[in-house]
Amino acid sequence: MDWGLKNRISSIIKPQNNRALMLAVDHGYFLGPTEKLEDPKKVIAPLLKHCDSLMLTRGVQRASVPATTDTPMVLRVSGGSSIIGEDLSQEDITVSIEDAIRLNASALAMSIFVGSKYEYQTIVNLGKLVSEAAKYGLPVLAVTAVGKELGKDARYLSLACRVAAEQGAHIVKTYYCDNFEKVVQSCPVPIIVAGGKKIPERDALQLTYNAIKGGAVGVDMGRNIWQSEHPVSMIRAVRAIVHNNQNVDQAFKLYKKLVSEESKKKPNQKKSNKPNNPNQKKSNKPNNPNQKKSNKPNKPNKPNNPNQNKPNLNQK
Ligand code: 5RP
Secondary structure (H helix, E strand, O other): OOHHHHHHHHHHOEOOOOEEEEEEOOOHHHHOOOOOOOOHHHHHHHHHHHOOEEEEOHHHHHHHOOOOOOOOEEEEOEEOOOOOOOOOOOOEEOOOHHHHHHOOOOEEEEEEOOOOOOHHHHHHHHHHHHHHHHOOOOOEEEEEOOOOOOOOOHHHHHHHHHHHHHOOOOEEEEOOOOOHHHHHHOOOOOEEEEOOOOOOHHHHHHHHHHHHHOOOOEEEEOHHHHOOOOHHHHHHHHHHHHHHOOOHHHHHHHHHHHHHHHHHHHHHHHHHHOOOOOOHHHHHOOOOHHHHHHHOOOOOOOOOOOOOOOOOHHHO
8 A cells, every 4th residue: 555545544544543533524515504514614613623534525624624724634525416406326526636635635535325326326436536546645435325215224234335345445434233243344444434313412422332342443423413512522522432442431421521511611601791691690500491401412403404304314
């Protein structure tokens, strides 16, 4: 393996422990302004130092990430369909290698839709991308996209991951499932697990733990971090599992500790912003109902979330 390729992979999967914590913020490429990711700049800023790499599109990278960062960028280079379009699997390569290099990408990412109408197109695109990227020492991460029609079980995911690896993907991103070990065993390259739709924090930590135990090198998590009421506390708890070998109880305890530290700071911030607020004293009371509300870790999706009930949204 060439030095450049090795070096880039090792910036994503840390060689010290062969683990990776990726933060995914690329959802807008087909979902538009996903709930709680409406302003990517605001979302990314406090989380950037807590992840090993950031998965995003070139638009968000240019507009929302400071070029001074030393966090590696995993650049999504596929797209072409949206959640309101006819078929999400109809993706093509939308970013040139030259632009990826201008953006100093550490890896390129694209989805394949195994078993879908556009299976052929996306798999061939993966092979071509790997060949093109190899000229510049750029690794490729393949995402095994799933949809309503496509399964999410070990049999399907083993097939999809293996197909991706056979085309030369250096890393495969997939979903956690029952018998996940089988998926890992039959895939000759490292597997990273996506978080999927928002679930309670403890459950997302459990998923992280199970994925690592099952053989994944790490997670590429999005919604379960930035749709949490406490994204920084959440990413730090996920990190404790991925990099510090903490178990779920330990990581959840850390999450709760960080949340309580955070909420101790918040009333003071309000205080200084609103010097004449008559409710100020109230908000410091331990039994303030508003306070409880804001501490809820598992806030469900807003009922008017425009992405809810759309076809294929359970893709992730
Ligand atoms: C979008 C993606 C996302 O990066 C991936 O789904 C991870 O995000 P989440 O944890 O929210 O599922 O690949 O196609």
